[in-house]
Amino acid sequence: MQLQKIKLFMYFPPEKTDKPITYRLVKDYDLMFNILQAQIQPNKKGRLMAELEGTAENIEKGLQYLKEQGVQYRIFNKNIIWHEEKCVHCGACTAVCPSRALSMDRNEWKLTFDHSKCLICELCVKACPLNAMDVNIFL
């Protein structure tokens, strides 16, 4: 059976963060679960960036299970990198960013990048004249 690998962001509602959701994914759906980055605190909204590996069928079922548990998720195989050393803080990228992940700090007139809002639409990558925004594609 062919195994597949996906990366995803999972957003846990506050009341769910303590529950052994990840454990069930491993146990009930035979998925390999690899946490890449986690922001989970008791009673707060949690965010997990993780890698899932398993058969296509099991991944499908696992995602269905997440949905039923009220866990929102977004699958991706890339992220956006801001090369701050190349950035001149011109603001051209903020003209196209649909989610306001990129915005100008109006006191310092400095670019700020809120990764958690990024939709990975890549519009900023093309819009930046300094080549300071990059897509990082995972294998």
Place this chain on the structure above:
Amino acid sequence: MAKTFDEINEKIKDGKVVVLTAEEFKDLVEEKGVAQAAKEVDVVTTGTFSPMCSSGAFINFGHSDPPIRMNRIWLNDVPAYGGLAAVDTYIGATELSETQGFEYGGAHVIQDLIDGKKIKLRAESYGTDCYPRKEITTYITLDDLNQAYLFNPRNAYQNYNAATNSSDRILYTYMGTLLPQYGNVTYCTSGELSPLLNDPELRTIGIGTRIFIGGAQGYVAWEGTQFVRNKEVIRDGVIQYSGVTLAVVGDMKQMSSRFIRAASYEKYGTTLFVGIGIPIPVLDEDMAKFLAVRNRDIYTQVVDYSVPSRSRPVLRKVSYEELRSGTIELNGKKVPTAPLSSLRKAREIAQVLKEMMLKGEFLLQEPIQKLPEDRRFNPLKEREVK
């Protein structure tokens, strides 16, 4: 009491000069009034860091042995001008690489030279009795070059339109990416920090004015191309076209990519962000009044870039204060705005220039000649060619 350039220069040399950045000066005027500010402050520093397409560099390579009269020249595959003397050239910021297209252009060659990188020089010639060689391929660096100076025919625009797009498709322009159906508005000057908005009558800026350019000390060489100055240039409180502009010159060997940067706009091409700072002496109260101007009093107009005509429709007049707030109202809707010129860098330049003056490292130079009083913006007339 009026001050002269010479008096202020003496103070700079003695370390007694009082210098504020344009933003600091405006705050001081609001706090203490024009008369007091004029008395207390000697120099106000301005700054801009914007994409300026009309930029480029003169270079002299020195002679090879046997010598060549280069008449076709490439620097990292970007064509440079071959119509000067044997080993002189001019490389323009917007010239594109023949191998990398929009990704790399003359602006990148200029920045790479400033960064000390090796650049591939390739040249061809038809060969002459005195210059027998027909081709050369080698590497050069900035240190090797006899001369390398920027000579930018048009920089430091006084004002510029803000851009939007009424059409149904995304537009890729020199005003950045314009989203369909008035999806955004972009603008491109540093407003109240911008040099020529602080000396609108050009009392202190003219040919010979010493300026900060790309980290070096350079000069205003001439009126900029498309320099527009006449009685009708201000309409409804808005400086039309780009207003007055400057041709500037500066030694690349003293520059740093902290203050000058190559850029490439999607589906448009390459250009050069040029950092320019101009110190403006507070000669008298009249000068202080000009220098007190704030973003709420400086206007531009929002222009629809989807209309492919020389005279694009103007949608409204807008102040820089409103543009900088993050949204403006357009047809009853709030539209997000985005800058294209780096205010942060402009501030950094005004600050660095201020520090140079406080340390006695940068003196004022009084213009040796005023810029023209009357210039119009003529269109290109097309005449029938038989």
